[in-house]
Amino acid sequence: MYGIALDMGTSGFRAQLIDLKTKEVVKTSMTMKHPLPGGNVTDHLDFAISIGEDVAHSIIIAAVEEIIRGFDVDPSQILKMAVCGNPIQLSLFQNTEIRDLAYIGKNMQKRLGIDNVQRDARIFQAADIFHGTLKLANCLIIIPPAIEHEIGADALAMMVETDFLKQEEPTLVTDYGTNAEMAIKVGNRIITGSAAAGPAIEGQGISCGMLAAPGAITDVNLENGFWRISVLDGNMQTVKGHLIDPITGKIIEGSDIVPYGITGTGLVSILSLAIETGLMTRLPKLKYGKIELGDGIKVSEKDIIEAGKAIGAIRASQLTLIHESGIAYEDLKTMYMSGASGTYVDPLKARKIGSCPDFTKKIVQFGNTSLSLARNIVIEKVKLDTLIELAGHIKADHLMMATSDTFKKLYACELGYWTEGMSMEMYHKLLKMSKLPELPTSIEDPVIEKRIRKDLSENSTGRVEVIENVGVTLEELAVGCVMCHRCEKECPEQAIFIKEADNHFAEYDTLKCLGTACKRCVSVCPVHAIDFQEIKIMD
Numbered sequence: 001m002y003g004i005a006l007d008m009g010t011s012g013f014r015a016q017l018i019d020l021k022t023k024e025v026v027k028t029s030m031t032m033k034h035p036l037p038g039g040n041v042t043d044h045l046d047f048a049i050s051i052g053e054d055v056a057h058s059i060i061i062a063a064v065e066e067i068i069r070g071f072d073v074d075p076s077q078i079l080k081m082a083v084c085g086n087p088i089q090l091s092l093f094q095n096t097e098i099r100d101l102a103y104i105g106k107n108m109q110k111r112l113g114i115d116n117v118q119r120d121a122r123i124f125q126a127a128d129i130f131h132g133t134l135k136l137a138n139c140l141i142i143i144p145p146a147i148e149h150e151i152g153a154d155a156l157a158m159m160v161e162t163d164f165l166k167q168e169e170p171t172l173v174t175d176y177g178t179n180a181e182m183a184i185k186v187g188n189r190i191i192t193g194s195a196a197a198g199p200a201i202e203g204q205g206i207s208c209g210m211l212a213a214p215g216a217i218t219d220v221n222l223e224n225g226f227w228r229i230s231v232l233d234g235n236m237q238t239v240k241g242h243l244i245d246p247i248t249g250k251i252i253e254g255s256d257i258v259p260y261g262i263t264g265t266g267l268v269s270i271l272s273l274a275i276e277t278g279l280m281t282r283l284p285k286l287k288y289g290k291i292e293l294g295d296g297i298k299v300s301e302k303d304i305i306e307a308g309k310a311i312g313a314i315r316a317s318q319l320t321l322i323h324e325s326g327i328a329y330e331d332l333k334t335m336y337m338s339g340a341s342g343t344y345v346d347p348l349k350a351r352k353i354g355s356c357p358d359f360t361k362k363i364v365q366f367g368n369t370s371l372s373l374a375r376n377i378v379i380e381k382v383k384l385d386t387l388i389e390l391a392g393h394i395k396a397d398h399l400m401m402a403t404s405d406t407f408k409k410l411y412a413c414e415l416g417y418w419t420e421g422m423s424m425e426m427y428h429k430l431l432k433m434s435k436l437p438e439l440p441t442s443i444e445d446p447v448i449e450k451r452i453r454k455d456l457s458e459n460s461t462g463r464v465e466v467i468e469n470v471g472v473t474l475e476e477l478a479v480g481c482v483m484c485h486r487c488e489k490e491c492p493e494q495a496i497f498i499k500e501a502d503n504h505f506a507e508y509d510t511l512k513c514l515g516t517a518c519k520r521c522v523s524v525c526p527v528h529a530i531d532f533q534e535i536k537i538m539d
Contacts, residue, residue: 040197051532154370176340226243334364364450406436
């Protein structure tokens with residue numbers, strides 16, 4: 001008899017098959033991307049509202065079914081599945097209301113009849129949402145409660161799976177990812193928030209980026225004047241890779257393991273080392289135009305700008321939470337880092353580029369708390385009743401960054417710093433003009449504590465299976481198409497294909513498509529044959 005722990009992240013899914021008798025993890029799987037078009041949680045929400053919630057739900061369920069098939073066990077032997085994620089991902093998974101998460105204004109929500117949506121814990125039959133060929137006849141699905149409707153199970157996980165709630169001194173926790181959840185605790189007060197950082201923080205949206213998977217560069221360090229890369233092997237363990245000249249890409253000392261791309265944590269390390277060694281004297285300009293880390297693996301100034309938007313959004317959100325809590329920046333004592341990116345990143349390098357506050361005295365690293373909570377629910381180490389009671393007692397204020405003047409001012413400074421080469425001196429002048437406090441002096445030699453459980457490798461084989469085919473093909477009738485193929489040429493991800501049959505159809509690969517945030521294919525069509533609206537899943 002088996003259970004499944006599922007973490008529905010914004011950039012991809014992670015799942016573990018658990019033997020319910022031994023309570024051991026039998027197998028771990030992960031997807032390389034999210035099955036829905038788009039690179040962040042806003043894209044997924046926009047896609048579901050624009051194209052249809054049923055379509056988005058069907059795509060997600062198809063991806064989860066593919067993961068379960070990869071476990072290669074009799075579906076009738078799967079008795080329970082615990083699912084964690086942010087409110088948008090969990091709502092799309094269950095095919096429940098999402099419009100309250102899209103429209104901020106209370107008046108608009110009231111007009112739509114969605115002003116009092118509850119996201120309580122749920123237990124229901126898997127057969128209620130799995131209608132395809134996969135028969136989960138005996139499986140119960142368990143959804144943890146949200147603290148409040150915007151503060152979902154992933155935020156609850158980062159509080160419960162750490163000792164955040166027990167802290168008496170001001171403490172900030174951040175679950176690093178495409179949608180970075182965070183909370184600050186000052187006394188008995190908790191304020192939560194999130195930063196729609198974008199895909200670069202997890203290695204997507206950059207030219208050679210990838211999620212943490214075998215062959216991914218996760219770290220770089222200086223060695224004898226050259227750069228030593230660290231790469232994930234087939235067991236998701238970090239091993240020594242090539243020694244490389246970052247200016248020319250020449251391999252000084254080879255390694256048996258071949259790198260395929262760069263993770264978000266690797267990018268943080270690259271930026272930190274580029275600043276330290278003078279390859280980048282002022283953001284985002286590179287002294288030699290690019291950094292080369294192997295055959296075809298490069299970091300460009302455009303990549304740095306994309307990374308800067310994500311890192312800047314996280315730092316601006318963290319500073320906003322601290323400021324709105326009423327304490328001075330210097331009063332923050334401890335920083336908790338969780339999530340996949342929080343697990344593998346070097347906190348000292350994260351401090352250098354600003355994704356982790358450099359003015360805290362202590363940094364504690366945790367693992368993937370969302371997957372950890374799902375697993376603990378499955379093995380009943382954490383009771384659902386306990387979570388419901390705890391969620392009810394957590395009194396948290398939620399700060400919407402989109403409506404915060406403080407965040408807007410801070411993010412404007414971050415954009416100037418990362419994309420326009422603005423100096424920190426000018427950064428502080430802008431803060432003063434905005435009547436915001438300057439950033440404090442960096443704390444030297446902070447205490448670094450690692451309480452990391454590497455969730456993705458703690459199973460009987462020590463290996464992680466990467467599930468590639470979790471996307472689907474969407475199609476749209478292209479009325480009046482003249483077969484000029486401009487849409488195909490314009491698509492930055494090569495996600496669209498025009499099929500000529502009795503009628504012309506536009507086909508979209510959901511794993512490649514950037515979704516409603518892009519629509520370049522629509523804008524370049526000379527005859528308006530496609531509009532990315534009347535879309536259905538291709539049989």
